[in-house]
Amino acid sequence: xxxxxxxxxxxxxxxxxxxxxxxxxxxxxxxxxxxxxxxxxxxxxxxxxxxxxxxxxxxxxxxxxxxxxxxxxxxxxxxxxxxxxxxxxxxxxxxxxxxxxxxxxxxxxxxxxxxxxxxxxxxxxxxxxxxxxxxxxxxxxxxxxxxxxxxxxxxxxxxxxxxxxxxxxxxxxxxxxxxxxxxxxxxxxxxxxxxxxxxxxxxxxxxxxxxxxxxxxxxxxxxxxxxxxxxxxxxxxxxxxxxxxxxxxxxx
Amino acid sequence: xxxxxxxxxxxxxxxxxxxxxxxxxxxxxxxxxxxxxxxxxxxxxxxxxxxxxxxxxxxxxxxxxxxxxxxxxxxxxxxxxxxxxxxxxxxxxxxxxxxxxxxxxxxxxxxxxxxxxxxxxxxxxxxxxxxxxxxxxxxxxxxxxxxxxxxxxxxxxxxxxxxxxxxxxxxxxxxxxxxxxxxxxxxxxxxxxxxxxxxxxxxxxxxxxxxxxxxxxxxxxxxxxxxxxxxxxxxxxxxxxxxxxxxxxxxxxxxxxxxxxxxxxxxxxxxxxxxxxxxxxxxxxxxxxxxxxxxxxxxxxxxxxxxxxxxxxxxxxxxxxxxxxxxxxxxxxxxxxxxxxxxxxxxxxxxxxxxxxxxxxxxxxxxxxxxxxxxxxxxxxxxxxxxxxxxxxxxxxxxxxxxxxxxxxxxxxxxx
Numbered sequence: 001x002x003x004x005x006x007x008x009x010x011x012x013x014x015x016x017x018x019x020x021x022x023x024x025x026x027x028x029x030x031x032x033x034x035x036x037x038x039x040x041x042x043x044x045x046x047x048x049x050x051x052x053x054x055x056x057x058x059x060x061x062x063x064x065x066x067x068x069x070x071x072x073x074x075x076x077x078x079x080x081x082x083x084x085x086x087x088x089x090x091x092x093x094x095x096x097x098x099x100x101x102x103x104x105x106x107x108x109x110x111x112x113x114x115x116x117x118x119x120x121x122x123x124x125x126x127x128x129x130x131x132x133x134x135x136x137x138x139x140x141x142x143x144x145x146x147x148x149x150x151x152x153x154x155x156x157x158x159x160x161x162x163x164x165x166x167x168x169x170x171x172x173x174x175x176x177x178x179x180x181x182x183x184x185x186x187x188x189x190x191x192x193x194x195x196x197x198x199x200x201x202x203x204x205x206x207x208x209x210x211x212x213x214x215x216x217x218x219x220x221x222x223x224x225x226x227x228x229x230x231x232x233x234x235x236x237x238x239x240x241x242x243x244x245x246x247x248x249x250x251x252x
Numbered sequence: 253x254x255x256x257x258x259x260x261x262x263x264x265x266x267x268x269x270x271x272x273x274x275x276x277x278x279x280x281x282x283x284x285x286x287x288x289x290x291x292x293x294x295x296x297x298x299x300x301x302x303x304x305x306x307x308x309x310x311x312x313x314x315x316x317x318x319x320x321x322x323x324x325x326x327x328x329x330x331x332x333x334x335x336x337x338x339x340x341x342x343x344x345x346x347x348x349x350x351x352x353x354x355x356x357x358x359x360x361x362x363x364x365x366x367x368x369x370x371x372x373x374x375x376x377x378x379x380x381x382x383x384x385x386x387x388x389x390x391x392x393x394x395x396x397x398x399x400x401x402x403x404x405x406x407x408x409x410x411x412x413x414x415x416x417x418x419x420x421x422x423x424x425x426x427x428x429x430x431x432x433x434x435x436x437x438x439x440x441x442x443x444x445x446x447x448x449x450x451x452x453x454x455x456x457x458x459x460x461x462x463x464x465x466x467x468x469x470x471x472x473x474x475x476x477x478x479x480x481x482x483x484x485x486x487x488x489x490x491x492x493x494x495x496x497x498x499x500x501x502x503x504x505x506x507x508x509x510x511x512x513x514x515x516x517x518x519x520x521x522x523x524x525x526x527x528x529x530x531x532x533x534x535x536x537x538x539x540x541x542x543x544x545x546x547x548x549x550x551x552x553x554x555x556x557x558x559x560x561x562x563x564x565x566x567x568x569x570x571x572x573x574x575x576x577x578x579x580x581x582x583x584x585x586x587x588x589x590x591x592x593x594x595x596x597x598x599x600x601x602x603x604x605x606x607x608x609x610x611x612x613x614x615x616x617x618x619x620x621x622x623x624x625x626x627x628x629x630x631x632x633x634x635x636x637x638x639x640x641x642x643x644x645x646x647x648x649x650x651x652x653x654x655x656x657x658x659x660x661x662x663x664x665x666x667x668x
Contacts, residue, residue, distance in 0.1 A: 011591045071282045076274040097439035098457040151520040151587045158293035160469045162592040
């Protein structure tokens with residue numbers, strides 16, 4: 001199978017987890033819904049086209065390698081909800097128009113005040129992703145990432161990538177094996193090879209190792225997260241690190 | 253076909269506190285080999301919105317020509333093509349646009365607004381407004397849907413079509429539905445150039461959301477964070493023995509953090525989406541829309557981001573500075589920040605501005621060596637250096653360059 005290799009390298013990244021009231025939490029690896037949304041963005045899908053998103057999500061398989069761990073920062077934000085464009089003039093407690101014709105109401109006691117939001121980000125992280133989409137040829141993924149229909153961002157709009165995301169393709173049986181290929185290894189600005197730390201990939205519930213259940217598929221019609229799948233988190237296999245080390249020795 | 257403008261800026265703010273966290277400290281970011289001072293995208297956008305200078309973005313509205321015809325071309329004409337009566341369509345659209353523009357109107361107001369259209373020789377012409385309206389694609393779709401529903405209600409009403417007064421009343425009855433009116437009023441509040449640029453995400457209704465055409469990264473210093481705790485006192489001038497005061501010192505003691513920073517800022521503009529949001533056309537039909545307003549908004553945006561300060565503590569730190577370096581890129585490749593040029597922090601010695609320009613220039617050159625030169629560039633700077641990543645130009649020349657590139661996208665379909 002052909003896997004497209006993507007590099008996530010940005011001053012700030014956000015791998016969203018469920019938002020709990022004003023807390024925007026993140027998880028250590030990109031969710032299925034985020035990967036789907038990012039590719040959909042590159043392909044130019046409209047957010048009002050849930051079927052296209054569903055299809056993309058169903059066909060998507062990927063593994064993630066952490067090349068440089070990020071440092072978690074919390075961005076403290078305030079939003080003035082009393083701003084005229086957030087208030088309908090006709091009803092004091094209302095927020096926004098909807099396509100179903102009635103106002104989107106905000107609960108009482110939460111109007112016209114300053115709202116506090118804490119948003120987490122990974123600072124200075126580098127990740128590599130190997131992905132395959134069943135019904136999309138590698139060339140289509142390459143074209144979409146090289147010349148995306150819309151600017152790409154990693155999780156949230158201010159998280160703009162610092163490098164070209166598309167890094168080529170690798171042939172492998174499974175995505176996690178694609179990430180063992182030396183072609184996919186990352187270097188820093190000085191040309192020094194980065195020593196990867198962790199690896200995540202989809203697995204069965206009973207796989208031995210560090211397996212966790214996640215609910216990271218999105219129901220794009222109803223805009224909620226659904227389902228359950230299992231993710232295996234692995235420390236980087238020693239033989240990979242030895243291989244990277246040997247490569248570095250050779251190149252210096 | 254996608255087309256992007258990328259803006260890279262270097263701006264120096266000494267002795268300021270531009271953006272604070274919940275504890276009152278300057279926002280920061282661990283990046284590369286050092287922690288940096290940071291200004292959030294939310295903070296930058298807030299100040300760009302509020303900027304009232306000569307080139308304020310919101311004043312671009314005065315320049316609009318085509319967008320005054322949005323109601324006519326995007327809402328009224330398609331309904332006439334569907335077979336609805338021209339006069340009724342014009343009157344209905346007029347009634348809805350008045351609610352949208354004035355916030356809310358009484359039934360009596362609706363009648364007054366609708367009547368002249370019904371009496372006009374050119375009813376559709378009446379739907380062209382004297383003011384600019386910026387409506388995104390979701391808004392246009394919604395208003396058209398509302399107008400059609402009103403027309404269907406009028407069709408079922410019992411009135412004499414030959415009587416202007418009865419027609420007027422039938423339309424006013426069909427429009428004066430509370431839910432429709434309040435929804436339209438809310439829609440009217442959420443539109444505008446601002447929403448076209450930065451998006452409308454305040455609703456949970458995905459169909460009503462508008463995507464931002466402008467992506468803004470957090471600005472970070474090119475060098476390690478430089479901060480100082482500023483100890484200050486406030487003296488009570490009226491405090492002496494006659495007013496009962498007995499303390500010897502000041503009335504208030506406090507500490508505030510001050511930072512000095514040369515910030516790298518990065519912005520991407522998605523041109524097709526900006527045109528689509530400003531003109532209310534479908535994204536894929538952006539080349540059929542008039543680019544006049546878009547060009548004017550981009551020109552003002554360039555002036556605003558190089559001039560407007562994201563500052564707090566205005567009276568005590570005067571955080572006013574202009575960018576000393578700006579580079580604009582145009583192309584269709586994946587946009588990417590050049591922040592990694594500063595992953596190795598610029599040393600806080602000698603001329604930090606020159607060293608930062610040098611770092612950015614050599615990084616851009618290394619990227620070109622690796623990927624090929626994929627963007628066309630232009631830059632302006634106060635620096636005297638000869639080593640620049642692009643042709644040197646004044647700010648007005650850069651604005652003209654951007655406008656010329658918009659035109660080239662329209663004629664060639666590509667930037668190069």
